[in-house]
Amino acid sequence: MKQFTQVIEKHLSGKKVLTFFILTNVVYVFMLAVSIPRTMNFANGMDLLDMLPMGYDLNYVSELFTALGAEGRQTYLTHQIPVDMVYPFLFALSYCLLLAYFLKKLNKLIAPYTYLCLLPVVAGIADYAENFGIINLLNSYPNLSETAVKTTSAFSLVKSISTSAFFVVLIVVLILLGFKTINRKKT
Template sequence: MIMMTPTTQYGRQAALFGLAAAGVYLVMIFVTLANIETLSGLRPFDMRPGGYSAELASALIDGLGPSGRQYYLTRQIPLDTVYPALMALTLVSLLKWLGSRDVSPKLVRVGIWLSVAAAVADYLENAGICFMILSWPDVAANTVLAASAASIVKSGLTTAAVLIVLLGAGFWACKGIRSYA
């Protein structure tokens, strides 16, 4: 049995999870979300980082029609059930890889928490979307508000987690340049 160093292990994990996440993301963007936009004439919930109103949510769900609502639940939601975990695992692996390269443990911990919290917010968003579609046409305004808030929180946390990874990579690169000079 070959033992890998943490650096190698985390690097491989980041690459594998990253490739899987990118593949799922591309399918969502170019297939399922594009189809939902074509069916409804509106950008899907997943593509609204600033959230949405009850009126917009109603217009989107109504515009999908019965088959579009079924498509959202059976095509987009399953993909978006896999994606948040893959994205979080990618970011966590990258952060652990950076941590094994002497990037601040505190920065790594914060980045890991942000990555996991972003995935949780994405799952809450997905639950809200499912609940809105399944309760159509009697969607409660509080349901839309909760799903919209989860979308906003997910976007903010994902952005923060990615920025932490970039900041850690920048620190690591600067250390390498200084030690080389």
């Protein structure tokens, strides 16, 4: 873990953290404003698999892919998934660095707190696994496998749990940093 901390500390300049944070959120806004709506235009009001934090089952996937039709499934593969292959890397990197940056400000960039920086990395890896699962499902349609759906759904669940846990940790760290800043001003 010491090597992990050393690697992180090399990249903790405020400018670098801010640059990655902005880049990550530009890609995220693009997905929310362009690629997801473009794909959802074909979905008859159904949510895409990427947007179901509690997972899904074979019936849902079958209904969604039927609703999307051939053009919608192709749009999912060629518009949403490519952008979502960039985002997990940026999410993992920028939010790992962001949390490390704030932990360093609290003088807590040490074990066991450094392990918290792995939460966005876990989320990013799960997002990639989810994406590969979705690609497999889209390419397999209409011959969907229960096992493939359950596996992809499990990665969606891991992604949502680790992402939620990360944001809870980040909020707690920001609150602690706020208290530290207020107390420093009082003295």
